[in-house]
Amino acid sequence: xxxxxxxxxxxxxxxxxxxxxxxxxxxxxxxxxxxxxxxxxxxxxxxxxxxxxxxxxxxxxxxxxxxxxxxxxxxxxxxxxxxxxxxxxxxxxxxxxxxxxxxxxxxxxxxxxxxxxxxxxxxxxxxxxxxxxxxxxxxxxxxxxxxxxxxxxxxxxxxxxxxxxxxxxxxxxxxxxxxxxxxxxxxxxxxxxxxxxxxxxxxxxxxxxxxxxxxxxxxxxxxxxxxxxxxxxxxxxxxxxxxxxxxxxxxxxxxxxx
Amino acid sequence: xxxxxxxxxxxxxxxxxxxxxxxxxxxxxxxxxxxxxxxxxxxxxxxxxxxxxxxxxxxxxxxxxxxxxxxxxxxxxxxxxxxxxxxxxxxxxxxxxxxxxxxxxxxxxxxxxxxxxxxxxxxxxxxxxxxxxxxxxxxxxxxxxxxxxxxxxxxxxxxxxxxxxxxxxxxxxxxxxxxxxxxxxxxxxxxxxxxxxxxxxxxxxxxxxxxxxxxxxxxxxxxxxxxxxxxxxxxxxxxxxxxxxxxxxxxxxxxxxx
DNA sequence: CGAAGCGTTGAGTGCTTTCAATAGTTGTGG
DNA sequence: CCACAACTATTGAAAGCACTCAACGCTTCG
Numbered sequence: 302x303x304x305x306x307x308x309x310x311x312x313x314x315x316x317x318x319x320x321x322x323x324x325x326x327x328x329x330x331x332x333x334x335x336x337x338x339x340x341x342x343x344x345x346x347x348x349x350x351x352x353x354x355x356x357x358x359x360x361x362x363x364x365x366x367x368x369x370x371x372x373x374x375x376x377x378x379x380x381x382x383x384x385x386x387x388x389x390x391x392x393x394x395x396x397x398x399x400x401x402x403x404x405x406x407x408x409x410x411x412x413x414x415x416x417x418x419x420x421x422x423x424x425x426x427x428x429x430x431x432x433x434x435x436x437x438x439x440x441x442x443x444x445x446x447x448x449x450x451x452x453x454x455x456x457x458x459x460x461x462x463x464x465x466x467x468x469x470x471x472x473x474x475x476x477x478x479x480x481x482x483x484x485x486x487x488x489x490x491x492x493x494x495x496x497x498x499x500x501x502x503x504x505x506x507x508x509x510x511x512x513x514x515x516x517x518x519x520x521x522x523x524x525x526x527x528x529x530x531x532x533x534x535x536x537x538x539x540x541x542x543x544x545x546x547x548x549x550x551x552x553x554x555x556x557x558x559x
Numbered sequence: 560x561x562x563x564x565x566x567x568x569x570x571x572x573x574x575x576x577x578x579x580x581x582x583x584x585x586x587x588x589x590x591x592x593x594x595x596x597x598x599x600x601x602x603x604x605x606x607x608x609x610x611x612x613x614x615x616x617x618x619x620x621x622x623x624x625x626x627x628x629x630x631x632x633x634x635x636x637x638x639x640x641x642x643x644x645x646x647x648x649x650x651x652x653x654x655x656x657x658x659x660x661x662x663x664x665x666x667x668x669x670x671x672x673x674x675x676x677x678x679x680x681x682x683x684x685x686x687x688x689x690x691x692x693x694x695x696x697x698x699x700x701x702x703x704x705x706x707x708x709x710x711x712x713x714x715x716x717x718x719x720x721x722x723x724x725x726x727x728x729x730x731x732x733x734x735x736x737x738x739x740x741x742x743x744x745x746x747x748x749x750x751x752x753x754x755x756x757x758x759x760x761x762x763x764x765x766x767x768x769x770x771x772x773x774x775x776x777x778x779x780x781x782x783x784x785x786x787x788x789x790x791x792x793x794x795x796x797x798x799x800x801x802x803x804x805x806x807x808x809x810x811x812x813x814x815x816x817x
Numbered sequence: 818c819g820a821a822g823c824g825t826t827g828a829g830t831g832c833t834t835t836c837a838a839t840a841g842t843t844g845t846g847g
Numbered sequence: 848c849c850a851c852a853a854c855t856a857t858t859g860a861a862a863g864c865a866c867t868c869a870a871c872g873c874t875t876c877g
Contacts, residue, residue, distance in 0.1 A: 377710055380799065385714040399710075401696075401703035408710065427696065434689055438659075441685075444702040445659035451709035452635055452657075452666065456643040458716050459760030463833070494856060502717030504834055509857050525842085525856080541638065721865065752824060762866055767825050783824080783874085 322393040326367040335433050342429055344420040355396060355410035355418060362400035364420050368392050371416020372491040376499075377408045386499040388450075389413070389492055391477050395443050397423075413491040458502040461540070466501040467511045468539035471521070475530060487529045515539075580651040584625040593691050600687055602678040613654060613668035613676060620658035622678050626650050629674020630749040634757075635666045644757040646708075647671070647750055649735050653701050655681075671749040716760040719798070724759040725769045726797035729779070733788060745787045773797075 346369070349355065355366050358378055373390040387408055390396060400406045401423075430437035457466055479485035490497070498508040512523045520536055522529045530536060589597065604627070607613065613624050616636055631648040645666055648654060658664045659681075688695035715724055737743035748755070756766040770781045778794055780787045788794065 377714060379714060379718070383718060385710070385717060387710050387713060398699075399703050399706040402700045402707065403703075407707050427692075427699075431689070431692055431695065434685075437689065437695055438685065440699060441656075441702065442660045444699065444706065445657050445661075447706050448657040448702065448709060449660065449665050451706060451713065452643070452645050455645060455709065455713055455716065456635060456637060458713065459643060459757075460637070460641060499717075505856080506835085506858080507833060510833095513857075763824080764826080764867085765865060768865095771825075 320369070322367075322369060326393045326395055335436070338429055338432065339436075342421060342425045344422060346417060346419050348415070348417045349412045351412055351414050353412050355412070356406050357409045358406050360406050362397065362404050362406055363423060365398055365423050365426060366396040366410070367419040367421065368394050368396060369417045369419060372413045373410050373416060373418075374413050374492060374496055375408050375410045384499060386496050388454075389474075389496075389500070392481060398440065398444055399447065413496075462542070463501075463503050463507050464511050464514065465540045465542060466503065467497070467508060468515070468520075468536045470497065470501060471528065471530065472533075472536055472540065475533075485530075486533070487527075490526045490528060578627070580625075580627060584651045584653055589691070589693065593694070596687055596690065597694075600679060600683045602680060604675060604677050606673070606675045607670045609670055609672050611670050613670070614664050615667045616664050618664050620655065620662050620664055621681060623656055623681050623684055624654040624668070625677040625679065626652050626654060627675040627677060630671045631668050631674060631676075632671050632750060632754060633666050633668045642757060644754050646712075647732075647754075647758070650739060656698065656702055657705065671754075720800070721759075721761050721765050722769055722772065723798045723800060724761065725755070725766060726773070726778075726794045728755065728759060729786065729788065730791075730794055730798065733791075743788075744791070745785075748784045748786060 344364070349371075355373060356362075356364070368390055370392050372392075373394075373396060374386060375388050375390065375396065376384050376386045378384055390410075396410050396418075397406065399408070426436075426440075430440055457469055461469065474488065474490075475485045478488050494505050494508050498505045501508070515521050515536075516523055518535065520530070520532045520539070522531065602622070607629075613631060614620075614622070626648055628650050630650075631652075631654060632644060633646050633648065633654065634642050634644045636642055648668075654668050654676075655664065657666070684694075684698075688698060715727055719727065732746065732748075733743045736746050752763050752766050756763045759766070773779050773794075774781055776793065778788070778790045778797070780789065
């Protein structure tokens with residue numbers, strides 16, 4: 302907390318190069334010199350507790366956050382006070398970049414559990430990306446990914462029935478956990494049912510019912526925050542049950558599932 | 560069609576500097592030198608007919624498109640052949656950038672009417688943005704805007720009832736038309752009811768019925784593709800009728816509208 | 818002029834929501 | 848340590864919004 306700058310900097314330098322997440326949150330192919338430049342730009346490493354905000358809607362945009370550990374929820378607040386969850390974020394993700402155009406944040410980011418982030422002043426990051434072409438490309442890359450993700454999300458809410466949305470959400474979580482070296486079948490949800498329902502455009506009760514359904518079907522076991530997936534293929538089948546033009550050969554077991 | 564390169568280039572050079580859209584699709588504050596560099600990068604100006612594709616999903620990503628006139632629909636196709644419209648685009652918009660991360664397009668872009676676009680090879684645009692900081696910033700800006708727009712869209716589909724979605728869609732169109740110097744109250748829809756319904760996550764019939772409702776309410780006049788908005792405030796009220804926590808003072812006229 | 822495509826309208830169904838009650842969990846203070 | 852409050856999650860029943868199915872009218876085009 303009260304370290305002086307020298308200690309901070311050296312600690313961070315170690316961090317970026319040794320951080321197991323650098324493949325996720327930083328552009329690859331940086332040489333030693335570039336890595337040093339990047340390290341110098343990163344302000345400090347902050348620890349945040351559950352419920353702490355990384356940034357809030359309408360605050361001026363100065364900093365980009367790289368999530369190191371824990372998980373973060375981003376959400377927007379609408380005129381009438383309603384909240385729209387726009388995403389859950391796991392270690393390695395870059396947060397805040399979507400405020401580039403407005404210069405102030407249009408969403409808020411709140412920690413779902415004890416987490417730690419690296420703070421990167423955006424103006425310095427932008428200057429750095431003038432020197433390092435691959436860094437520039439990486440910023441575009443990250444934003445492009447977010448757009449694609451949002452389009453998927455859009456498609457899901459617009460076209461898929463409730464059960465397919467929740468199944469897809471769980472599979473997505475599973476995939477992202479496995480990518481980070483955790484179990485793809487057994488994990489804990491750091492977000493509430495309310496947050497899940499909000500993200501998926503559903504009512505809390507619907508989510509709760511669907512969890513129970515899935516459990517009854519033997520697809521998974523759920524107990525509060527703890528999830529264990531038993532039948533990955535079965536879950537995937539649920540996500541594809543939203544075919545509008547039913548093919549000639551309909552899956553025979555779909556009746557027993559629905 | 561058969562012009563040689565010299566004629567093409569000079570024609571384009573004139574275009575970028577004199578184009579009435581440069582404030583929308585190009586970064587502001589470019590000096591003469593930068594403008595020349597940009598002009599040299601733009602490959603040519605292509606005219607496309609209704610139904611022509613700018614690019615298709617899965618095609619390799621090489622080019623960014625700046626829409627000069629007309630309108631374009633972007634959409635993704637899902638496993639089962641379903642289509643998800645992700646947006647309608649008006650002159651001044653930059654298309655294709657969301658493919659940066661994958662190197663191939665994850666959506667398709669099709670002209671809704673006779674349109675013209677400027678083609679910009681992405682690798683050259685990226686090189687250019689290494690030389691021109693404001694160009695780099697502009698690319699981030701454009702993508703940031705798209706993310707914010709997608710989040711709005713997400714919120715709309717997740718939280719708003721059908722009538723609010725259509726009202727919001729019409730108001731958005733109206734706004735964008737007025738920004739481009741067209742009437743904000745009287746315009747033509749270049750997209751089909753099907754496309755509108757798809758974008759808004761609704762059934763075609765619902766959209767059709769809502770148009771009729773709105774007309775019955777005196778909010779607008781609609782005849783095929785032609786729209787004339789009579790009561791802008793009324794439309795805005797429709798979009799805010801999705802308050803979950805009804806405030807003490809409820810709007811008195813809401814009963815007659817719903 | 819007939820066919821095809823798009824748009825409108827009606828009737829009935831169904832998925833999801835809302836309302837409501839209960840149970841489990843967490844946190845606090847006596 | 849327990850009791851109470853506040854919050855989160857689950858479950859049931861009823862209602863509603865939007866969808867599906869279906870028919871018809873209008874427009875476009877060969």
